[in-house]
Amino acid sequence: MEAITAIKGFKDILPGETERWQYIERIAREIFTDFGFRELKVPILEKTDLFVRGIGDGTDIVEKEMYAFTDRGNERLSLRPEATAGVIRAYIEHALHTVEPLSKLFTIGPMFRRERPQKGRFRQFHQINVEVLGLDDPSIDAELILMLIHFLKSVDLTAIDLEINSLGCPVCRPAFREKITAYLYGREHDLCPDCVRRLRINPLRIFDCKVEGCKKALHDSPTLMESICPECTVHFNSVRDYLDIFDVPFKVNPRMVRGLDYYTRTAFEVTTTALGAQNAVAGGGRYNGLVKELGGPDSPGIGFAVGLERLAALIPITEAELTPGPALYIAPLGEVAKAWSFALCNYFRMLGIRADMGYGDKSLKSQMKRADKLKARTALILGENEINEGTAELRDMVSGTQEKISLDNFDHLAETIMNKVKEG
């Protein structure tokens, strides 16, 4: 019988790796909570229209990367390719804007995009998503970026670059778009085939192209930065000033454009050089028109996403991954001892002591080997001789010393073991 394998681009995260994920998520929850954010969970399946309206039907994500299908009830559904649309849907649906005009939210979970997998890119991947809804003040943009950087530093991610840009607003961006389109139409022959295509679909993305000819063609083109309206400029400068208060090092990158249509004003990206071609660890920006576009009030919003696979691949081995072994490993010999072992082991566990035991009828030698492999701090040897006289041998696995102890006081035994754990 042929074994069934996982789907292309879908990965198992095994024990040994999950510890790192737990660590990252724990730090994220702690820090985001400190900054006043609250966690919400939204479905991974939504109506396809939510993403079409939210992300934009001209984007690659919606056009060719979504896992979209019609369910048995003839509804058009999609696995979420990103989290923001779902969060905003929930925000509108539960009228959070009336309950809590300023909502600071985060969510953690899987996203799905049907792309060709490569280093740092999977079809199911995980993101931590943070959103602030109901505030356009530049200080919140800076707060969000500050929190992101603080979080990344807290999980020991170094060697990162922060780039920020302003994408303008519905007033100034379309004007710039026309301007740049007009500028490039005379220079089409200098552009790579991809950019010729981009020129019609999303000319701003040409700024992101790495091809020399395209860079050259843009050399003295108008830039978005000098074309955005005075309000956007003031907003952007204010974000920068706020970031300077905490000496957050950033680079203004006027060429940075985001892949999703909904972004306005502040856009930012945290990149690294250690991830192959997928250099973005986190990215986000402001999306002032999105809530309204999705049928809600005209609330501004800003958010970012952190790629968990990418982050997990980048951070150094942490203390948290080296989970300590059980405080106690019980090695029973014989049927009577097995019953004692079952009782003792589970009693200790319910007391909150990490305990494990030998199952089956293994030799003492193999049980001790397992105790060693699990990095048990102590081992309790329950032999028939000892059981008969109401005792057991408690072995210190670090020092190798062993003592006979009485079995008539479990709590005293528990105390002895925990003292050993404390001394390390």
Next chain:
RNA sequence: GUGGGCGUAGCUCAACUGGUUAGAGUGUCGGGUUGUGGCCCCGAAGGUUGAGGGUUCAAGUCCCUUCGCUCACCCCA
């Protein structure tokens, strides 16, 4: 969707220009005299060399097809 690289034990890799029963390390299990881990020693299990076809006296090795993985383009977290 387009291109490059690679598929040999669970994992990491050997096997010269095609040439006996495809090896090693690591991991797993067992043993090294009564019931004691780590280090060391011994042993066992574990492979239709991704699959299918072809060339040849002979294919892990050469050719074709196919599947899978991987990296890059594209796009993005």
